[in-house]
Amino acid sequence: MSSEQSAALDQRPGIVKVLLASPILGPVVALLLACIFFAVMSPRFLSGPNFSLILQQVMVVGVLAIGQTLVIITTGIDLSNGMVMALSGVLIASFASQKGLNPFLAITIGLLVAMGLGLLNGGLVTGIGLPAFIVTLGTLNIAYALTRIYTTSTITNLPSALTFLGNTFSLGGTAIANGTILMLVLYGITWFMLKYTPAGRSVYAVGDNVEAARLAGINTRRVLLGVYTIAGLTYGIAAVLQLARTGVGDPQAGQTSNLDSITAVVLGGTSLFGGRGSIVGTLLGALIVGVFRNGLQLLGVESTYQVLITGILVIAAVSVDQLTHRK
Amino acid sequence: MNLKRLAVLGLVIPLITACGSTPSTGDSGAAPANGSGQIVVGLITKTETNPFFVKMKEGAQAKATELGVKLLTGAGAKDGDNEGQVTAMENMINAGAKGIMITPSDTKAIVPSIQKARAAGVVVIALDTATDPQSASDALFATDNFAAGTLIGQWAAKAMAGKTPVIATLDLAPGITVGAQRHNGFLQGMGLVSGIASTATDLASSKEVVCAQDTHGDQTEGQTAMENCLSKNSNINLVYTINEPAAFGAYTALKNAGKEKNVTIVSVDGGCQGVQGVVDGKIAATSQQYPLKMASMGVEAIVKYAKDGTKPTGYTDTGVTLITDKAQSGVDSKDSTFGSANCWGTK
Numbered sequence: 001m002s003s004e005q006s007a008a009l010d011q012r013p014g015i016v017k018v019l020l021a022s023p024i025l026g027p028v029v030a031l032l033l034a035c036i037f038f039a040v041m042s043p044r045f046l047s048g049p050n051f052s053l054i055l056q057q058v059m060v061v062g063v064l065a066i067g068q069t070l071v072i073i074t075t076g077i078d079l080s081n082g083m084v085m086a087l088s089g090v091l092i093a094s095f096a097s098q099k100g101l102n103p104f105l106a107i108t109i110g111l112l113v114a115m116g117l118g119l120l121n122g123g124l125v126t127g128i129g130l131p132a133f134i135v136t137l138g139t140l141n142i143a144y145a146l147t148r149i150y151t152t153s154t155i156t157n158l159p160s161a162l163t164f165l166g167n168t169f170s171l172g173g174t175a176i177a178n179g180t181i182l183m184l185v186l187y188g189i190t191w192f193m194l195k196y197t198p199a200g201r202s203v204y205a206v207g208d209n210v211e212a213a214r215l216a217g218i219n220t221r222r223v224l225l226g227v228y229t230i231a232g233l234t235y236g237i238a239a240v241l242q243l244a245r246t247g248v249g250d251p252q253a254g255q256t257s258n259l260d261s262i263t264a265v266v267l268g269g270t271s272l273f274g275g276r277g278s279i280v281g282t283l284l285g286a287l288i289v290g291v292f293r294n295g296l297q298l299l300g301v302e303s304t305y306q307v308l309i310t311g312i313l314v315i316a317a318v319s320v321d322q323l324t325h326r327k
Numbered sequence: 328m329n330l331k332r333l334a335v336l337g338l339v340i341p342l343i344t345a346c347g348s349t350p351s352t353g354d355s356g357a358a359p360a361n362g363s364g365q366i367v368v369g370l371i372t373k374t375e376t377n378p379f380f381v382k383m384k385e386g387a388q389a390k391a392t393e394l395g396v397k398l399l400t401g402a403g404a405k406d407g408d409n410e411g412q413v414t415a416m417e418n419m420i421n422a423g424a425k426g427i428m429i430t431p432s433d434t435k436a437i438v439p440s441i442q443k444a445r446a447a448g449v450v451v452i453a454l455d456t457a458t459d460p461q462s463a464s465d466a467l468f469a470t471d472n473f474a475a476g477t478l479i480g481q482w483a484a485k486a487m488a489g490k491t492p493v494i495a496t497l498d499l500a501p502g503i504t505v506g507a508q509r510h511n512g513f514l515q516g517m518g519l520v521s522g523i524a525s526t527a528t529d530l531a532s533s534k535e536v537v538c539a540q541d542t543h544g545d546q547t548e549g550q551t552a553m554e555n556c557l558s559k560n561s562n563i564n565l566v567y568t569i570n571e572p573a574a575f576g577a578y579t580a581l582k583n584a585g586k587e588k589n590v591t592i593v594s595v596d597g598g599c600q601g602v603q604g605v606v607d608g609k610i611a612a613t614s615q616q617y618p619l620k621m622a623s624m625g626v627e628a629i630v631k632y633a634k635d636g637t638k639p640t641g642y643t644d645t646g647v648t649l650i651t652d653k654a655q656s657g658v659d660s661k662d663s664t665f666g667s668a669n670c671w672g673t674k
Contacts, residue, residue: 042422050421057414152501154435245410247439252407252432297418300399303411304375307404 019324023269023276026320027284030267030313034288038295045295048174055180058264058290060085060245062183062283063238064257065264066190067118067231069282072265074207074227075274076125076132080117081235082257083143086250088114089239090147093155093249096162103161111236117143118232122225140258147251155249166244179241186237190279203227208275263289263310267317271325288313366396366633368626369419369427370454371412375402377544378598379570379618380430382671383454386619387428390626396633398626399424406543407500409436416440426450426629428468428622434459434504450632452639454621456505459528466628466639468621470647472508472595473515473525475614478649478658479593480516482612483565485655486591490564492517495538495556496530497549497568497577504528506569509595510539513567537563542573549576557584568594571601571613578609597650599670605650605663612651612660619672621645 019025039046064081071078092110095101101109117139124135165179194200205213206223214220242253267285270277289310296306370387372380384400391398399422401415409432417440419427427449431437434456441451441463453464461467483492496513499506504526511531514520519533530539537560540552549568553576556563566581568574574594581587587609594601597615604610628639649659650666 044422053417053421057417060410148501154433154502156435156438242410246413246436248409248433248436250409250433250436252436253410255408256404293414294418294421297399297401297415298422300397300422302375302400303402303415 016324019320023321023324024278024281024284026317027268027281027288030317031284031288031291034291034295038291038298042295042298044298048172050294050298052168052174052176052180054287054290054294055183056177056245057294058286059177059179059183060238060242061257061260061264061289062286063186063234063241065261065268065282065286066186066279067234068258068261069265069268069270069277069279070190070203070227071132071231072262072270072272073203073274073277074224075210076224076228077136077262077272078121078228078231079133079136079258080121080139080143081136081231081238081261082254083140083147084114084117084232084235085239085242085257086252086254087117087143087147087150088236089242089253090151090155090249090251092239093158093162093243094151097155097158097249103159107162107240110239111233114236114239115229115232118229118235119225121232122228125228126221126224151249151251154251156247158243158247158249162240162243163247164244165241166247177245179244182237182241186234187279187283194279199223199226204275207277260289263314266314269317269321271321272318276325285317366394366630367399367419367422367424368396368629369399369401369416369422369424370622370625371415371419371427371429372400372402373406373408373412373430373432374404375400377406378600379455379596379671382598383430383618383622385622386672387622387626390623394626394630396626396630403432407432409433412437413440416444420444420447420449424449425633426452426625428452428454428625428629429464430455431458438463450629450638452625452628454625455616455618457642459504461642467642468624468628468645469642470616470621471525471644472505473512475595475616475647476509476512476514477516478512478614478647479567479595479612480513480518482516482649482651482655482658482660483513483567483591483593484517485658486611486653487565492519492535492565493560493562494536494565494567495540495553495560495563495577496536497540497542497552497556497566497573498530499569500541500543502528506530509569510567513593542569542576544570544573546572546576549573550580551576553577553580554583557581557586561586564590566590566592568592570594570596571598571604571610574601574610574613575604578604597648597666597670599667602650602663602666602670605652605666608652611653612649613666615648615650615666615669615671617645617647617669617672621672623672 088110092106095106096103121135124130125132168175168177202218202223206220210220264285265282267288268281293306399419403411451464453467455469457467458464507528511523514531520531523531538556542548542552566577571594574592581590591611594610594613648661651660652663654660
């Protein structure tokens with residue numbers, strides 16, 4: 001939030017000012033209310049092991065949502081992320097367990113493939129000026145087809161190096177998955193980059209007004225290429241987490257992950273019109289979905305209602321964003 | 328502005344701590360219940376929407392109510408969504424489930440998660456679809472899908488006597504055992520192939536099969552697949568379908584092409600709408616299975632385990648009946664009146 005904008009908003013109601021000053025307040029309050037509700041309703045909700053489980057359950061979508069957040073801040077959208085993850089995951093699993101490659105080499109290949117597809121997305125968006133929606137719809141289908149062409153059967157017997165992130169360590173009696181820590185570290189790095197580095201700030205600048213950013217001397221093309229490629233990298237990392245979490249290379253993985261990651265980003269208060277958004281909000285958004293899914297399951301409510309509530313929350317989040325930023 | 332951000336952070340941290348604090352109830356994982364002493368049973372289906380699984384859930388709920396136990400249900404977002412099933416299983420273990428029944432969306436991919444559940448002392452029963460390997464679950468309550476395919480194959484061989492079969496198979500999806508078992512059983516029942524293991528996961532082929540397409544058991548995809556098959560070979564006179572929605576899709580395509588009178592459709596499932604298709608003459612014969620019974624037996628077995636520690640083991644065949652109004656000699660079948668009365672195990 002820039003100071004000029006806040007100055008112009010003096011006549012607005014107090015709640016709007018508060019939300020403008022701290023857009024993250026919305027997801028924080030939503031998450032807090034959800035936690036309180038489920039804690040009251042189920043004696044099993046409010047426990048270290050259960051919260052650790054929720055973190056484990058959101059780690060794959062959570063990491064996909066990091067890349068998605070970056071892309072959305074630049075006014076783009078990435079529909080391909082789940083399929084890029086599936087392709088990358090299947091390649092890593094196959095190279096490491098069927099072809100006998102060193103697992104770390106296999107991971108490197110998987111990450112490079114994911115980055116390559118990200119670079120392709122970025123190249124088409126910046127080079128030909130195609131809308132991100134269409135470009136990533138194309139790469140979604142390409143990555144899906146490549147995955148199915150490569151294999152249609154699940155790859156089992158992963159080497160222990162690939163399942164390490166799914167293992168847990170004990171912290172005060174609560175088992176915490178290694179992958180959870182990796183997710184939090186990635187969020188930390190992204191938060192720092194966006195906030196404290198020129199590169200991070202230029203991501204916001206490009207999203208806010210690409211022409212103004214260009215005039216200000218930012219190489220907008222390079223910023224966009226970088227964003228899509230880094231997003232690809234996060235999808236590759238999500239693939240590694242997905243392998244660790246389920247213990248298999250699954251060619252059917254990630255089919256709804258694109259929308260799940262967009263949901264997390266939107267719930268976190270990032271604007272689909274670009275230029276505004278918070279990576280911490282995205283983490284909270286992913287947690288909100290995870291808390292509802294877990295809490296409703298503990299209560300024995302069928303999962304259709306979780307989908308219903310997610311839908312309502314998404315509309316509420318976008319409405320709050322629109323109403324507070326209406327000029 | 329930074330101060331405000333700090334204030335927000337000040338809100339976030341206690342929140343995470345609040346969510347992560349230790350439980351007030353002291354019950355351990357070994358306790359059989361959710362605090363109130365009630366036995367908890369889980370049911371995880373492939374999807375929430377498929378009528379087959381709706382029926383399964385009805386059977387589980389009825390039995391759970393009868394025995395006074397709590398039923399938790401979960402499902403993947405769509406067919407093939409392994410991670411959704413994994414998540415549901417983890418949540419149910421945390422909810423204190425003594426046993427979980429699951430129809431695995433991916434028979435191999437679910438195995439590591441089932442192993443974790445069993446290691447946590449939870450008994451796992453596969454319903455309808457075996458895990459791969461089958462021994463990954465404690466027990467399997469399912470239709471013999473190969474036998475279901477064999478029945479419609481034997482019936483079709485008799486019904487087509489004197490004609491040369493030109494066959495289209497509208498299958499499930501690559502790598503799914505149920506799809507291969509029904510398809511292979513059908514071809515073996517027709518006598519077109521022989522010696523196929525009932526556990527084979529690859530689709531058998533024979534020269535009579537002129538078109539084989541995947542439908543994911545979906546009506547719209549079934550229609551598209553049938554349309555494509557007709558463009559490939561317009562002489563098709565026998566259509567095998569993985570389930571009745573695919574069969575209805577095929578029927579629509581045949582009707583649009585004006586061929587519905589000359590083509591025989593056979594299927595597997597025996598759902599209430601499916602049997603209505605037999606009544607209406609759209610489907611000639613279908614193998615009826617009993618999902619309600621699978622789930623009902625599953626709840627009983629888990630409650631028994633919770634009470635006296637006896638684990639269910641091995642494979643229990645929940646039975647299959649051929650439903651047709653054109654009975655053929657030498658092939659056991661019941662008519663559509665029986666089929667409607669027993670669709671998917673309604674009693």
